[in-house]
Amino acid sequence: MRRFDRLILWTISIGIAVICLFAAYGFKLAVDSGDKTYRIEVNRITREISDGRKPDELKLEEYNRVRNLAWLEWNAEPEAVRSFFDGTGVQNNAEYTVKPIYRGDEPAGYLRLEYVSGTSRSPLLLLTVILLGAVLAAISSLLLYIRQQIIRPFHTIEELPYALSKGNLTQDMKESKSRFFGKFIWGLNLLRETLDRQKQTNLRLEKDRQTLIASLSHELKTPVAAIKLYSSALAEGLYDNEDKRRASAGLIGQKAAQIEAMIISIISASVSSLQETEVHVTEFYLKEWIRQVVEHYKERLALLKIPFEVAVPDDKLLLGDPDKLLEVMDNLLENAIKYGDGSLIRISFREEDYRQLIIIENTGNPVPATELPHIFTSFWRGSNSAGKQGNGLGLFICRQLMRKMDGDIYGEAYAEGMRFVLVLRY
Missing domain, CATH: 3.30.450 (Beta-Lactamase)
Structure with a gap:
């Protein structure tokens, strides 16, 4: 400066x-x-x-x-x-x-x-001096404009990235009306606020997690000790009648249920950040959105030699968060690649009850009918996932996001494979 x-x-x-x-x-x-x-x-x-x-x-x-x-x-x-x-x-x-x-x-x-004594050149000379003065004034004005509109705003933000990298998220910047840096400074402030919120959320979740783990670690000792005691007694034949043995078995079942409830609490705490995900519902065009999906997966599926069929939808306005909807589609297509047999992946469209349906199908072994009610449960994995990496959260995340968009998702098994249907408003 x-x-x-x-x-x-x-x-x-x-x-x-x-x-x-x-x-x-x-x-x-x-x-x-x-x-x-x-x-x-x-x-x-x-x-x-x-x-x-x-x-x-x-x-x-x-x-x-x-x-x-x-x-x-x-x-x-x-x-x-x-x-x-x-x-x-x-x-x-x-x-x-x-x-x-x-x-x-x-x-x-x-x-x-x-x-005439000889100043006939004076008017031309005076005009030249005036022009030179105007040029100097223009150059000076340009330099002052650059200083005010570019150098000065940039000087105010040059320390912010360093501060953010060090975790200093409290340093706010005054909004600027500069046509070059006004929106940029506004965007940096939004980024800082978002990072600060995320930091506070992470700190809160970490505190909750540590508190929960400490509490459950202490509480788990009691039912585990009781189970060990009753199982040892049963194994060593310490009960001389059937009633006592049944009562001990019942107590073991109760303590096991207590442990299961504690485990569910741990799972709920571990996915709480997913439940707090923000979704920004807006209008977007279906045709433009599906074009992004096709561009992202067309080449990859071609390299994997998996046929990829996408119907041409009517170009209409839908309500939802297009970015979060892309996350949902990513999860479904990755599952189709992972659990399908590689013969076909198809995307089609239809309307039903004033809703837009997006259908994603893949050939391969479907999930058994008895397991379908559980496929959207967190950390649950079907019998067809043996030997394949995963954590059982993909479909759970999909349902959470779709419901936040006032939509829904459901899965179906058919003879040739699996079908997932996204339901969106328009």
Whole structure:
């Protein structure tokens, strides 16, 4: 910033100095040139008159500086001579000079010549100086504009990325009306606020997780100890009648249910961030959205040699979050690649009950009918997932996102494979 200020100062100073030097030299050159010119013309006319040429025979239009002349005889009255030398009759108070004329050694009279001293270049020179001043003013204005609109706003944000990298999310920036950095500063503030919210959420979730783990670790000891006790007693035949054995088995079942409830609590805590995901519902065009999906997967599926069929939908406005909907589609297509047999993946469309349906199908072994009710449960994996990596959260996330968009998702098994249907409003 300081270097740029010095650049502006030096530019203005050097520009003013150059203009002043040019003006001084130009005016001096004009005056000197004019002075020499009128003297040459005066001497030339004086010489011609001295050589015997009559004053009225001279053609003054041939001269650039001398504009008029007057003649007075040598033997004129003293009063006339005085008036002649005082400039009586000189037009518009012009500059003049009086030369005595001799023919041979005898004086013949006096010649008065009116002339222009030689500043005819002054208007052009003045115009040039004005233009140079305007150029300097324009350059100075441009530099000041760059300083105010670009350098200064950039100077205010240059420390923010470093602060963000260090985790300092409290440093706010004033909004700027700069046409170059106004939206950028606004966007950085939004980024900072988003990161700050995410940080606070992560801190809260981590605190909750640690509290929950500490609590459950302590509570799990009691039912585990009871189960060990009852199972040992049963294994060693310490109960002498059937009623006691059944009661012990029932207690083991109760403690196991208690442990299961604790595990469910852990699972719920681990996916709480998914439940808090923000969805921004807006209008978007179906055809443009599906084009992005096709562009993303077409080449990959071609390399995998999996046929990919996509119907052409009617171009209509849908309600939802297009970015989150892409996440849903990513999950479904990845599942189709992972669990399908590679023979076909198809996307089709239809309308039903004033809703837009998007159908994703893949060939392969379907999920058994008994497992279909559980496919959207968190951390649940079907029997067809053996040997394949995964955490059982993909479909759970899909349902969470679709419901936040006031839509839905459901899965179907058919003879050739699996079908998932997305339901959206329009």
